[in-house]
Amino acid sequence: MTPILFYGVPAGCSFGSIVALEWLQIPYRLCRIDMLSEEIRSANYRRVNPVAETPSLLTSDGRLLSESMAILGHLAPHGVETGLAFAQGTAGFDRLNQMLAFLNTSLFGGFSPLWYAYEHELGDEAKAALQGFGAAQLEKAHADLAAMLGERPYLLGDKPTLADAYFYGIARWAEYHGVPDRASWPGLQGLFERLRDDPAVRFAEAIEKGEAAVSNGGFQGHVTLDEALGELRQAA
The missing domain is CATH 1.20.1050.10 (Glutathione S-transferase Yfyf (Class Pi); Chain A, domain 2)
Structure with a gap:
């Protein structure tokens, strides 16, 4: 399964996770969550994140993670060889x-x-x-x-x-x-x-604004919340 990052707009702290995914060059998809709407407090989104916050990550093996530090920690092993992160114990x-x-x-x-x-x-x-x-x-x-x-x-x-x-x-x-x-x-x-001025930051800014965005990483498009929940059910 290609991971899905649930990111919040406007101005969510999930921005950093989008930049990280771009830098890491790994395949991922995005699911846009409007933090000013009822969607984030809906029963559907609470299946992703019980406390109704972003970011959340549906991992490649079908698990759900929330909190930026946990998500960045999960992604970190992909960045050890490039210096974006470091091996545990160092x-x-x-x-x-x-x-x-x-x-x-x-x-x-x-x-x-x-x-x-x-x-x-x-x-x-x-x-x-x-x-x-x-x-x-x-x-x-x-x-x-x-x-x-x-x-x-x-x-x-x-x-x-x-x-x-x-x-x-x-x-x-x-x-x-x-x-x-x-x-x-x-x-x-x-x-x-x-x-x-970093391309990944410019990409994340365009994504937040809903503008055309050119990925230099592994971005594979957006999915809706319903589509993401369908994949979550299949992974269960």
């Missing part, structure tokens, strides 16, 4: 997991109160409090990440890894919320700009 493997964990908790977590304030009807005082808290968390997360990056062109060295794919998918949210000003950390801004 220092690189530990560094990659450490970076992914930081991005998931500190960077993603900093945006969470901003998304909540954006998506919910709140009083002015409550909204301002959430936005202030999120902005402060993001300032710290970006400062810490800039210190980890140092003078390197990518998060873990001279070449991109799966951590950079995940970073871009989250870091771009600053454009939605107006904070933080990434230019305050030239190293991070440079990393963001390098990734923005």
Whole structure:
């Protein structure tokens, strides 16, 4: 079975998994899930992901995975030979997991109160409090990440890894919320700009926008949720 990534729009953190799949050059398909519609909360999608979130991955052997870190960990062995990931038991493997964990908790977590304030009807005082808290968390997360990056062109060295794919998918949210000003950390801004010009990132952006997208990887087209569920039933 060709894997299916269930990705969320608009602006889902599943973006990083699309970039990773493109970089890894393995066959995959996509299933588009509108996070602002009832589809993501439907009984059908909860068969894919019981907590009604994206991303989810239907693996080649018919299993379902959710959470970006689990999906990237599942895909990582395909990237060991190219340096996109590292063999288990090596220092690189530990560094990659450490970076992914930081991005998931500190960077993603900093945006969470901003998304909540954006998506919910709140009083002015409550909204301002959430936005202030999120902005402060993001300032710290970006400062810490800039210190980890140092003078390197990518998060873990001279070449991109799966951590950079995940970073871009989250870091771009600053454009939605107006904070933080990434230019305050030239190293991070440079990393963001390098990734923005990457063909896999441009492909993922076109996919999200529903535009014509040219894959340099193993993309084999979209399937509907019903089609994906049919394959899931057959694999059971």
